[in-house]
Amino acid sequence: MQTEDIQIRIEDDRTGLEIETLKRAILDNLFYIQGKFPEIATLNDYYMALAYTVRDRLIHRWLISSQTYTKVQPREVCYLSAEFLMGPHLGNNLINLGIYDRMRQAVQELGLNFEALLEQEEEPGLGNGGLGRLAACYLDSMATLDIPSVGYGIRYEFGIFDQDIHDGWQVEITDKWLKNGNPWEIARPEWAFEVKFGGRTERYTDEKGRSRVKWIPDRMVQGVPYDTPILGYETSSTNTLRLWSAQAVESFDFRAFNAGDYYGAVGNKVFSENLSKVLYPNDEQIQGKQLRLEQQYFFVSCSLQDMIRTHCDRRGLPISIFHEKFTVQLNDTHPAIAVAELMRLLLDEHGIEWDQAWHITQSTMAYTNHTLLPEALERWAVGLFGSLLPRHLEIIYEINGRFLNEVRLRYPKDDERIRRMSIIDESGDRYVRMANLATLGSYSINGVAELHTQLLKQDVLHDFAEMYPERFNNKTNGVTPRRFMVLSNPRLTKLITSKIGDHWIRNLQELRQLESFVEDLEFRSEWRQIKLAIKRDLANYIQEQNGIEVNVDSIFDIQAKRFHEYKRQHLNVLHIITLYNRLKANPNLDITPRTFIFGGKAAPGYQMAKLIIKLINSVADVVNSDPDVRDRIKVVFLKDYNVKFAQRVYPAADLSEQISTAGKEASGTGNMKFSMNGALTIGTLDGANIEIREEVGAENFFLFGLTASKVSQIKAKGYDPMQYYIANSELKAAIDRINSGFFSKGDTALFKPLVGSLMYQDPYLLFADYQSYIDVQTQVGEAYRDQDHWTRMSILNTARMGKFSSDRSIREYVKEVWKIDPLKICPPNEPCSIH
Ligand code: Z16
Incomplete structure (x- = not known):
């Protein structure tokens, strides 16, 4: 076949980027791919039509890339991973193609709801957490x-389970992510x-x-093999x-057949x-x-x-x-x-x-x-x-x-x-x-x-x-600012870009230029307004999902990650109960209002992690409805934490909880995503927290707890949690409160495995770190009252997170490990003489 004769025209309906062309293409795909006319088309039909419109616009680059690799035969890296937690493709592909805004306009001109279409995508949840998301x-x-490069993995028919909550307990539901078809593969x-x-x-x-x-x-x-295109940013x-x-293998069946x-x-x-x-x-x-x-x-x-x-x-x-x-x-x-x-x-x-x-x-x-x-x-x-x-x-x-x-x-x-x-x-x-x-x-x-x-x-x-x-x-480790800033936080992206241009999206160190705006009153006020607007969005979501009304002026104190004892969600709970006990003892106590938000899944066979989820929901039930608390604290467990939802959560946080026992969290990557979006961290000297603190400055980070070497020293000497329980009246009161059945309608057996493990083993040293955590949480509460100072710290967190772009990590792998040269790919439909 004479393939040279077949040239794709620039204004072809499959490649054109004019608004009118995009609109025509969406309707065309609805008709020819989904086989629907508008009167009977579902939201998913429109999502598919839109997704194919985007796919058509990236396929040319994909083929040129693969042709170039075939021709140049460059050295390549193959990233082998049992997990790729990609998250939704549509929004990300629009960002990386640089056509997000014009596609939104085209969609809106068709009378469709762009946000609802993005929301329609079932994300490929082919990973558990940090490791799979890092690969992505x-x-x-x-x-x-x-x-x-090529990413190689497994096309699981069912990814990580969807999480529901029944009576405070986690229930697992099969993730049928392929049920409506997958336009990206x-x-x-x-x-x-x-x-x-x-x-x-x-x-x-x-x-x-x-x-x-x-x-x-x-x-x-x-x-x-099922192939999915991975676009670079611009x-x-x-x-x-x-x-x-x-x-x-058919031939293998045949003998039996x-x-x-x-x-x-x-x-x-x-x-x-x-x-x-x-x-x-x-x-x-x-x-x-x-x-x-x-x-x-x-x-x-x-x-x-x-x-x-x-x-x-x-x-x-x-x-x-x-x-x-x-x-x-x-x-x-x-x-x-x-x-x-x-x-x-x-x-x-x-x-x-x-x-x-x-x-x-x-x-x-x-x-x-x-x-x-x-x-x-x-x-x-x-x-x-x-x-x-x-x-x-x-x-x-x-x-x-x-x-x-x-x-x-x-x-x-x-x-x-x-x-x-x-x-x-x-x-x-x-x-x-x-x-x-x-x-x-x-x-x-x-x-x-x-x-x-x-x-x-x-x-x-x-x-x-x-x-x-x-x-x-x-x-x-690092994380991509394209998904976790540009896509997930458009308001902040717009403000940042209005001040320092948009090169930071490729070179995150340029966020440093924001430091010169810290003293700018107007800038600080805009920064604060943006955080507030995002918190309002999350508050609405919480109202819809959980029926809980939260105060957007309270500290949004968020711990979102897989449930594991070493991550110590239950230490967070001990703080909540301590505040609750103080309010019960003194109903007029003046504390900074807080909304405690949790999200995350427990491994289905991990009973203790599931019991911690139940504890959070049980504490939430009591605290949220106690008139003595009078809206000063609220506890929210948001079910089914996944990439799509994470993108909503990071931008809304004031405080990021990174409270693992020192030496246990290899790196953490959520810590980076929160801080990039202007949350302050309360954290231990563990994993990448240490490097985050180095970058943002000790004065902009709430540090508590034992160091990794102290942890192993204490363990070597023989750690006895009971000593802390006996000596610390607030700790004792918090534990006794759980033990008494107060959060479990009088059932004193329910949380026994959890409380028993803490009092007699406490393998992750919650008791040893308790007082330090409480003290620093008190400082957090004080600090939040000075909104102006808090905002300065928030800006400095974002400004100094440049190191934690995954671009930096990959540059290091390329230079120090893989020794691969970059290979520029010719843009489609443009004269190009690279190769
Ligand atoms: C995982 O997500 C991680 C480690 C592991 O052995 C298995 C899984 Cl599924 C996490 C680490 O816990 C986390 O600290 C780290 O940031 C992440 O991998 C990426 O390196």
Whole structure:
């Protein structure tokens, strides 16, 4: 076919950006894609018509990008992650295309409600929390910085569950995000791969007389890629998020089918397709379930096969230089099986010798660790592992054997060290330690904040850091200002841009220029008005959702994140109860009014986290309706916290709660999103809080609590929470209040597991940090009364958050880890001579 003859015209209805063209395109898509006329079209039909209108306008850049990669063959990064928490695409794509305002106008001229259409999108919630959202922010920054990259993951049919609250308890509801169709993805069944499971291995001699291994699996599944375009901000670079969906391999069913076992054949199909059915909803605690390992291996194998096909078949390059063209970033150990899988592909499928295969593998992989919590470190029972991936287990044994020989040479007679460093944990039942595999197989290992990296080197990976210090580095997390400022906070964006122009959106350090407006009375007043207007919006939402009326002049004190004991939502509750007790004792007490807002999901099997949610709702019921409180405190639990909702919440906060036990939160990223939007932080010296405080200045940050080293000291000495309970009358009163059944209609058993855990173990040192937290909360209340000073601090928080753009993080990965050159992509329909 003469493809050169077919040129797309600039004013084509699929590319044109005139308002009239956009309007025509939306109606055209409604007609031809949705097959509806206006009289019977639903809101979703209009959403789809709008989404396709936007998609049409980005597809040209996407194809030029992929054509350019094919032609230039640049070095690329593949970001492997079991989770991508993308959030809604429509608004973000409009921002990144630079057509948000004109599309809104076009939509409004059609008589449609633009906000309602944005709201209509079901977000792809293919992640649990921080780790998945970080992957999404990094895709945005990689495209914005013109870094050739692909995100590889799993197309879960059901993402993170929707949360409902019944009688104060969390109830999980299946997330059917695909039910209305997904206009942002394109299926590529022609590029599917097969993935093998189970069976056994066999040795054979190849035609060159070399001993080789063949894996004879007992099951096979197909991975079908679904591609979603990832736009950069005001650049033509458009990368790909490629998610794999599991499908039955038809030929595998046939044997059973021919034998007349129709139901057996269909059963196998159902079994295969279970693989990508549902996201495991646990953050920071592993379950060791076989299906989870199958998911991990499934997407890793598809992704590596895809890279090798691109490299060898499409580009015709020798496999020996694979690592020069591709680097793989492992987002935690979830994709760590990639180390063994790449070895297998190189050894068994490409006939490469061990040493060269190991060199290629280790030059390809880089590993990011996201947690130090022991219960979150992945390990697989050797029996399970070997029955699912027999060949990989052999390879891991071989890697381990060779490695431990090196350790023995380097540290003679140090058996303890050998035991600690081994990929196989042999202290009891045998396990494959995925962090050790990832570390050993990677040329770079990083933590996600300065403190976290330091503790990683000191603690979990100490022996590895001692042996290979040059491989360890820190990359403090960042978040994208496009989604978490420009899209989520248009009012603040407009004010900032009116003062300093709009370059800050690509170069967040330019927010520093706002510092010169701190003394500007008019500016401060506008800043305050904006916060108030956003709080009003949230107040309306709360009124609708929870039927609670809140005072917009009160401090909006927000803790929004997954529920986990180490994040200490219950410490926040102890503060609320303390204030309540003070008001009960002295109903005329003059306290700064506060609205305590919580949002977040608990892992469905995590009873304690669910009980903390119940406690918050129980306290809310009592406090919100007590006449003695007289609107000075309100407690609100907002259900179903997700990306869409987070975008509403961050801009409305006065105070951001970042109160984890020091040493437990690897970085945190919500802390950054709040502060960028002008919230002040009350926080511990944990994760990225430390660096945020360094940037915004100690005088603009409410610090409390023990340091990480004090925490481990106290624990080493033997921590006794009861001593604090006995000595601190307000703490005792708060705990007794819960214990008495006051918040549970007299039921003294309900919160026993929670209170008991605090009084007798308190593994996260709430009691040790209680007084310090209360004291600093009192300072917060005082500080808020000086609105003018508070506003100065708020402005300075935003002005000094430049470091925490994910663009900065990605620049560091590019320069210090990946060593990739940016590649500019020609804009569509313009003369261009870059390549
Ligand atoms: C996760 O979200 C994180 C760590 C982890 O092991 C598993 C999940 Cl699902 C989080 C960390 O808790 C958080 O501190 C960090 O900011 C985030 O990962 C991104 O690095």
